[in-house]
Amino acid sequence: MVSNQPTLDTMVPTVEFAEPNSDLTPKMSARNVYVYYGEKKALDDVSIDIQTKYVTAFIGPSGCGKSTFLRSLNRMNDTIAAARVTGDIHLDGEDIHAMDVVQLRARVGMVFQKPNPFPKSIFENIAYGPRIHGLADGKADLDNIVEKSLRRAGLWDEVKDRLQDSGTALSGGQQQRLCIARAIAVDPEVILMDEPCSALDPIATARIEELIDDLRGRYAIVIVTHSMQQAARVSQRTAFFHLGKMVEYGVTSDIFTNPREERTKDYITGRYG
Numbered sequence: 001m002v003s004n005q006p007t008l009d010t011m012v013p014t015v016e017f018a019e020p021n022s023d024l025t026p027k028m029s030a031r032n033v034y035v036y037y038g039e040k041k042a043l044d045d046v047s048i049d050i051q052t053k054y055v056t057a058f059i060g061p062s063g064c065g066k067s068t069f070l071r072s073l074n075r076m077n078d079t080i081a082a083a084r085v086t087g088d089i090h091l092d093g094e095d096i097h098a099m100d101v102v103q104l105r106a107r108v109g110m111v112f113q114k115p116n117p118f119p120k121s122i123f124e125n126i127a128y129g130p131r132i133h134g135l136a137d138g139k140a141d142l143d144n145i146v147e148k149s150l151r152r153a154g155l156w157d158e159v160k161d162r163l164q165d166s167g168t169a170l171s172g173g174q175q176q177r178l179c180i181a182r183a184i185a186v187d188p189e190v191i192l193m194d195e196p197c198s199a200l201d202p203i204a205t206a207r208i209e210e211l212i213d214d215l216r217g218r219y220a221i222v223i224v225t226h227s228m229q230q231a232a233r234v235s236q237r238t239a240f241f242h243l244g245k246m247v248e249y250g251v252t253s254d255i256f257t258n259p260r261e262e263r264t265k266d267y268i269t270g271r272y273g
């Protein structure tokens, strides 16, 4: 799956394309979403369905609204005073704006550009969420959740003998896997990743990409990336954004080899970016 620097004609995911959801019911659906920062329109009438068991990549030039849309999916824009979101966003058919936001963010977890572990032990970084959401039935169960989450994030073997060390003492790549383990620990259904590898070196990046591929069987994963190679390596669906609009959305290999829209073609062939 994770290969070195593919050229444009090899930028096609090699994953099996069996449809994971026979009924194709979307895990999340957005309809006619607009986002404004004060008077400025940052997102313009975006509609999309996001499926479980797929990685969906958001690509497009800087400032086109990828992160703004990603943040709308778990209401992170609520934390920005100037931001206003209109339109419908549903999770399993339920309006996310009518949900308790803490519950929503447990179901739709997020991993940020810069790894941001809590300044606490590795154990506490993972245990905090399950504890506040009442997911652990006693100490042994909590220990289990911590181990399972770290294993699933591919970090257990590196940290099992130092669970009481600070999360911030890990390497950048390990910190990002810790943040992924922290998101997994509360049993989310969707994981949003906002350029999760941009602060990492190529080896740490490759590990995160492998991890994303391992995780996609269980979750709907949405990743914002500046790297078209990364989108091609890790995703099965790609949405191309430009100037606040979602220009094209489809099967990743189609987007990269046979885009329908001229603007998509221009972007993927490097005419602008």
Ligand SMILES: Nc1ncnc2c1ncn2[C@@H]1O[C@H](COP(=O)(O)OP(=O)(O)OP(=O)(O)O)[C@@H](O)[C@H]1O
Pocket (backbone or CB within 6 Å): 037, 042, 060, 061, 062, 063, 064, 065, 066, 067, 068, 069, 080, 082, 226
């Ligand atoms: N907190 C904010 N306040 C005001 N304007 C914002 C804010 N965040 C983003 N914007 C503006 O909204 C537009 C979309 O930004 P956004 O960060 O979503 O784009 P992006 O495609 O993720 O860009 P990049 O790839 O550079 O991260 C930009 O014009 C940006 O300047």
